[in-house]
Amino acid sequence: MNSMYPFLFLSFFMFVIGLGVMIARKNIIAMLLGIELILNASALNFVTYTRFVNQNLDGHIMSLFIIIIAAAEAAVGLAIVIRFFQVRESIHIDDAAQLQA
Amino acid sequence: MFDSVLFLLSAILIVVGSLGVLFIKENIMHACVALLTALFGVAGAYAVLGADFLAATQLVVYVGGVVILMLFAVMLTGGGAANENKFGIEKIPAMGNVKTYIIAGVNVLVISLVVIKIMANVMQDYKAVALPAYESTVEKLGTLLVTDHVLAFEVSSILLLGALVGAAVIARPIGSTK
Amino acid sequence: MNEGLISFLSQFDGHKAFVKMISDFAGTDATSTISFFIYLAACLAVVGVMATIGGLGTYAERKISADLQARQGPNRVGPFGLLQMLADGVKMILKEDIIPSAADKPMFIMAPMLCIVGVFGSLAVVPFSSGFILSDLNVGVFYLLGISSLVGVGIFIGGYSSNSKWSMLGGMRGASQIISYEIPVTLSIIAIVVLSGGMSFGTLIGGQGGFPHEWYILHNPFTFIAFFVYFIGALAETNRAPFDLPEAESELVSGYHTEYTGMRFAFFALAEYIEVFVVCGVAAALFFGGWKVPFDLGTGEAFSALPPIIAKNIGQILQLGSFFTKTLLLYYVVIWIRWTLPRLRVDQLMTLCWKYLTPIALFNLIMIAVWAYAFDGKSMFELFTAMGSGSTGGH
Numbered sequence: 001m002n003s004m005y006p007f008l009f010l011s012f013f014m015f016v017i018g019l020g021v022m023i024a025r026k027n028i029i030a031m032l033l034g035i036e037l038i039l040n041a042s043a044l045n046f047v048t049y050t051r052f053v054n055q056n057l058d059g060h061i062m063s064l065f066i067i068i069i070a071a072a073e074a075a076v077g078l079a080i081v082i083r084f085f086q087v088r089e090s091i092h093i094d095d096a097a098q099l100q101a
Numbered sequence: 102m103f104d105s106v107l108f109l110l111s112a113i114l115i116v117v118g119s120l121g122v123l124f125i126k127e128n129i130m131h132a133c134v135a136l137l138t139a140l141f142g143v144a145g146a147y148a149v150l151g152a153d154f155l156a157a158t159q160l161v162v163y164v165g166g167v168v169i170l171m172l173f174a175v176m177l178t179g180g181g182a183a184n185e186n187k188f189g190i191e192k193i194p195a196m197g198n199v200k201t202y203i204i205a206g207v208n209v210l211v212i213s214l215v216v217i218k219i220m221a222n223v224m225q226d227y228k229a230v231a232l233p234a235y236e237s238t239v240e241k242l243g244t245l246l247v248t249d250h251v252l253a254f255e256v257s258s259i260l261l262l263g264a265l266v267g268a269a270v271i272a273r274p275i276g277s278t279k
Numbered sequence: 280m281n282e283g284l285i286s287f288l289s290q291f292d293g294h295k296a297f298v299k300m301i302s303d304f305a306g307t308d309a310t311s312t313i314s315f316f317i318y319l320a321a322c323l324a325v326v327g328v329m330a331t332i333g334g335l336g337t338y339a340e341r342k343i344s345a346d347l348q349a350r351q352g353p354n355r356v357g358p359f360g361l362l363q364m365l366a367d368g369v370k371m372i373l374k375e376d377i378i379p380s381a382a383d384k385p386m387f388i389m390a391p392m393l394c395i396v397g398v399f400g401s402l403a404v405v406p407f408s409s410g411f412i413l414s415d416l417n418v419g420v421f422y423l424l425g426i427s428s429l430v431g432v433g434i435f436i437g438g439y440s441s442n443s444k445w446s447m448l449g450g451m452r453g454a455s456q457i458i459s460y461e462i463p464v465t466l467s468i469i470a471i472v473v474l475s476g477g478m479s480f481g482t483l484i485g486g487q488g489g490f491p492h493e494w495y496i497l498h499n500p501f502t503f504i505a506f507f508v509y510f511i512g513a514l515a516e517t518n519r520a521p522f523d524l525p526e527a528e529s530e531l532v533s534g535y536h537t538e539y540t541g542m543r544f545a546f547f548a549l550a551e552y553i554e555v556f557v558v559c560g561v562a563a564a565l566f567f568g569g570w571k572v573p574f575d576l577g578t579g580e581a582f583s584a585l586p587p588i589i590a591k592n593i594g595q596i597l598q599l600g601s602f603f604t605k606t607l608l609l610y611y612v613v614i615w616i617r618w619t620l621p622r623l624r625v626d627q628l629m630t631l632c633w634k635y636l637t638p639i640a641l642f643n644l645i646m647i648a649v650w651a652y653a654f655d656g657k658s659m660f661e662l663f664t665a666m667g668s669g670s671t672g673g674h
Contacts, residue, residue, distance in 0.1 A: 002232065006108065010115055010116075010146065013115070013116065014139070016209060020123055021123050025126075029129055029133075030122070030129055030132055032171070033132055033133065033136045034122065036140070036163075040139070040140065044143055044147075047146075047147055047152050050152075051150045051152075051232070055233055057238060057242055057245055058245070058249075060154070060155055061242065061249075063152070063155055064155065064158065064246075065253060065257055067155075070163075071162050071166060071167060071261070072261055074167045074171070075170065075265065075268040076264050076267055076271070078170055078171065078173075078268070078272075079267070079268035079269075079271040081174055081178060082174060082177055082178060082271075083271050083272055085177070085179075091178045128383070131386070134389070134436070153416065153417060154418055154421070156422075157418040157422045157424075157425050158421070158425075160422065160428070161421065161424055161425040161428065164425060164432065165425060165428030165431065165457075165458060165461060169431060169432060169435060172435055172436070173455075176447075176451065237417040239418060239477075
């Protein structure tokens with residue numbers, strides 16, 4: 001692969017889909033899936049620029065930290081979802097309209 | 102040649118998986134599997150880009166960790182299969198219908214064309230250079246992690262510890278608050 | 280980026296001549312095409328041999344369990360009942376393929392495939408000998424950990440999609456067990472990676488020698504502990520007894536594959552047996568010197584009287600023998616443990632992982648790093664000999 005545009009379009013596609021998932025879906029877990037897609041799109045972008053623009057590996061480091069943050073976010077987010085389900089017996093985003101249980 | 106084949110495969114995985122995440126509404130479990138497909142595709146794209154360590158990390162973290170966590174959460178919450186909340190009011194599983202999706206798609210197309218037109222000058226400055234051969238990134242990444250980026254590395258370890266403890270505290274059953 | 284079968288083959292004149300002949304015939308450079316076909320053939324060979332080993336695993340399991348319980352075991356089909364596995368396979372293929380009507384059909388079909396893909400994908404980096412490794416990736420062990428966690432997803436999805444209580448409980452147990460025990464296993468592997476300074480199997484095995492005192496298990500006391508942590512964790516990751524809670528037949532009918540019949544069930548069983556082989560192979564490579572043969576017989580230099588191609592291939596065969604001997608001995612131990620120890624309870628399982636194995640593995644990792652720093656990566660044996668020669672040098 002000698003061009004970086006296919007990768008950039010792929011990453012753009014994933015980002016848009018992730019955004020669409022976060023806008024369109026009302027299920028909290030589905031929205032978390034969208035967040036994962038967005039984070040992956042950004043990580044792919046970093047790696048693409050590392051490969052095609054300058055070959056120093058700072059972009060890889062950035063992607064590594066994005067993966068770390070995605071893992072932490074998934075753990076905490078899903079814990080919040082489970083807690084929310086215990087309180088509200090629902091994982092619909094519209095049920096999360098109150099600050100107090 | 103093989104690069105192109107691998108890229109095409111991973112691109113297909115990413116496109117199919119992402120569309121699956123967006124459009125599979127009946128069963129969130131299927132959407133999780135679609136996400137797994139997309140993440141596999143991303144790992145393949147990393148491999149094409151010569152980021153071997155990142156590809157393996159992607160597999161370890163996402164396939165072994167995040168997706169299984171997601172599946173667990175779906176099981177523990179029932180996946181939100183019912184479209185009614187506890188007051189019996191029917192909820193919309195997703196906003197929009199075919200019409201709005203088409204309008205949104207056309208909008209995205211127009212906006213991206215405009216953006217590409219604006220960016221064209223910037224992009225023309227980019228000249229395709231001869232790409233270096235694939236080489237191992239493991240040693241360089243390790244060196245960078247403990248020299249230039251050591252602060253971020255340590256902070257991320259604290260972040261992970263905090264996320265672990267926080268998740269355990271938050272997800273504890275309601276009765277056991279001792 | 281990776282070395283493997285092709286780089287081994289391309290050192291022979293025959294390969295070059297063959298490539299040249301095909302290139303002349305086709306009119307273009309045929310190197311990559313020939314590499315592709317060589318890989319294809321090698322992959323088919325590995326998959327075939329591994330499927331046979333998985334099948335023989337069921338036979339070995341029944342024969343060894345019979346031995347431990349003073350029974351005969353299968354002895355009707357073929358000599359010593361060796362063809363029992365073929366009979367089982369034919370039975371599995373001929374059985375009716377039932378998909379429960381309440382099952383989630385696409386995922387029900389996908390689950391055994393995920394298991395098989397995860398296991399066969401991990402075979403790509405298993406080092407059978409110095410020449411016969413499909414791809415010596417420089418992230419070998421890490422890749423293996425990642426791709427084999429697909430098995431956990433497969434088990435979970437199999438348990439979910441069957442829409443049965445037993446399957447569901449088995450799948451939940453399986454997934455939680457696999458992701459819990461991945462931590463001590465990974466930490467133990469990282470400890471060895473710290474010692475050898477690389478994640479590819481070539482580096483990992485290259486740091487060891489043919490004799491036991493050169494293996495990593497006897498490198499220092501902490502690697503000795505790390506091996507047992509790895510082995511216990513690997514047993515749990517492959518759902519083998521005493522950690523076979525996901526398929527505990529006395530509580531859950533047969534766990535996540537209760538609703539599976541015919542070839543789909545066989546896929547689960549095959550995946551389990553091959554995964555046991557893979558984790559035993561990794562244990563052999565990491566801790567027992569892998570394909571190293573004593574006296575460096577594996578390089579073929581000892582047979583220099585013979586033509587180099589024959590000498591090298593004799594060396595390769597010795598290396599294959601060494602690797603398979605170690606792996607199959609560990610395989611025997613796994614089966615032996617299964618028929619000796621009782622099954623754990625779920626809370627005991629989690630206690631063992633989080634309260635014992637994980638802290639021990641962390642401690643091991645730190646101590647091995649300290650050892651590698653303090654003694655410059657020297658093993659205990661080297662330190663002893665250095666002490667001995669130092670004292671004699673003083674006289």
